[in-house]
Amino acid sequence: MGLKTDGTIYGWGGNTVGEFGYGSYALLETPTQTTMDPNWDTIAAGSYHTLALRNDGTLWTTGYNSYGQLGIGTTSNNDGFIQIGTANDWSFIAVGDYHSFAIKTDGSLWATGSNTNHELGIGSNIDQNNFIRVGLDNDWVYVSGGNTHSLGIKSNGTLWSWGSNAWGENGIPASLGSSQPVQVNGDTDWKMVQAGTYFSIGLKTDGRLYGWGNNQDGMAGLGASANQPTQIGTSNAWVSINVGFSHSLALRNDGTLWGWGANSYSRVTGDNTFNNQTTPVQIGSATDWDLYAAGIYHSMGTNNNGDLFAWGGESRGQLANGTAGNMATLGVVQTCATVGVEDENQLVWKVFPNPATDRIAFEGLSNETINVYSIDGKLVLSTVVNGNSTIDISGLEKGIYLIQASNSTIRLVKQ
Numbered sequence: 001m002g003l004k005t006d007g008t009i010y011g012w013g014g015n016t017v018g019e020f021g022y023g024s025y026a027l028l029e030t031p032t033q034t035t036m037d038p039n040w041d042t043i044a045a046g047s048y049h050t051l052a053l054r055n056d057g058t059l060w061t062t063g064y065n066s067y068g069q070l071g072i073g074t075t076s077n078n079d080g081f082i083q084i085g086t087a088n089d090w091s092f093i094a095v096g097d098y099h100s101f102a103i104k105t106d107g108s109l110w111a112t113g114s115n116t117n118h119e120l121g122i123g124s125n126i127d128q129n130n131f132i133r134v135g136l137d138n139d140w141v142y143v144s145g146g147n148t149h150s151l152g153i154k155s156n157g158t159l160w161s162w163g164s165n166a167w168g169e170n171g172i173p174a175s176l177g178s179s180q181p182v183q184v185n186g187d188t189d190w191k192m193v194q195a196g197t198y199f200s201i202g203l204k205t206d207g208r209l210y211g212w213g214n215n216q217d218g219m220a221g222l223g224a225s226a227n228q229p230t231q232i233g234t235s236n237a238w239v240s241i242n243v244g245f246s247h248s249l250a251l252r253n254d255g256t257l258w259g260w261g262a263n264s265y266s267r268v269t270g271d272n273t274f275n276n277q278t279t280p281v282q283i284g285s286a287t288d289w290d291l292y293a294a295g296i297y298h299s300m301g302t303n304n305n306g307d308l309f310a311w312g313g314e315s316r317g318q319l320a321n322g323t324a325g326n327m328a329t330l331g332v333v334q335t336c337a338t339v340g341v342e343d344e345n346q347l348v349w350k351v352f353p354n355p356a357t358d359r360i361a362f363e364g365l366s367n368e369t370i371n372v373y374s375i376d377g378k379l380v381l382s383t384v385v386n387g388n389s390t391i392d393i394s395g396l397e398k399g400i401y402l403i404q405a406s407n408s409t410i411r412l413v414k415q
Helices: none
Strands: 009-013 028-033 040-045 049-054 059-063 078-083 090-095 099-104 109-113 128-133 140-145 149-154 159-164 177-184 190-195 199-204 209-213 226-231 238-243 247-252 257-261 277-282 289-294 298-303 308-312 327-334 350-352 359-363 368-374 379-385 390-392 399-405 408-414
Touching (some): 040 090, 049 090, 049 099, 149 177, 190 238, 199 238, 238 289, 247 289, 247 298, 257 289, 379 390
Parallel strands (some): 090 140
Antiparallel strands (some): 009 028, 040 049, 049 059, 059 078, 140 149, 190 199, 209 226, 238 247, 247 257, 257 277, 289 298, 298 308, 308 327, 359 390, 368 379, 368 399, 399 408
């Protein structure tokens, strides 16, 4: 999933259970806008489910829901974004594999979903299908969900953990895990933290980087596993972090991007080499990296120009390169100049109503052939429009379609 600067959401890759939220389950091999609303502020993608915040502070979810991770009161999957209640004071979201977190503007922490290993931190191990408050504290500023453990930071810079601790991922020596948040050491200068699959990566305000937990493939960035935060190298130039299934990425203040951990498919290095990396290595030579993310077997990032890059393994279009092939060498998959659907205000023809349910009409077209495509590029309707004629779309499934006419394209929402 991706969020553009204009507030629109794009999706690509597998969409088996509706995690893109556009009313279809079609696989997308290139970035495709999945909602018409441009007012999105933040998105967070987990294992087959997605959370999103709008600019008005409302919280929305879509996708896989067998553990209640959507927080909609059921365990039924959903292929379109559903608002969580009526609250408009949500400020931060995060997802684990099968659980979800959200923080409100008052600093309260809320959780829903899988809880077999106490990863929700609510004192029990019962799954939840509604967002439930985690404790009574009102000073949470950051949270991250992993596979079976979770981490959070409070406004005083303290680090907290809960859930499983089989590999020391909680950062608390001799602990079997915790059903509620427990403070990790006594430090008060934590800035950011990421919970991976049985490992954790943390960043302090002075730019130092720490790892702990499972280090089997080098994903903790240490020479060996550690059951408490241990500094990675000696650099204090780190500014942000992100972790995947078994590899990690981090950005330095000089704009360089670094990675470590499992390197099958060259998901870390992006240079057609495949040896695991036990300590941070620079990815390419660019000094203008901006945003980035680590997936299961692949990585993605953008530069300051807004160009999108991808590298690593691909099986369901997750590299956004229009094919189903791996990319062991880092490459650009979409530039900031890529043109999509035209601005309707600039076109001489219109379609209405939009969204529509049964029939649509056209303005500005006469004896023109219109082609209607599904969002995955399949032609679903072709006809000639004469004057004010209408066409029947009642047989189309709900979702987003592209209507092409007069060498231009308009996006249609079928409800």
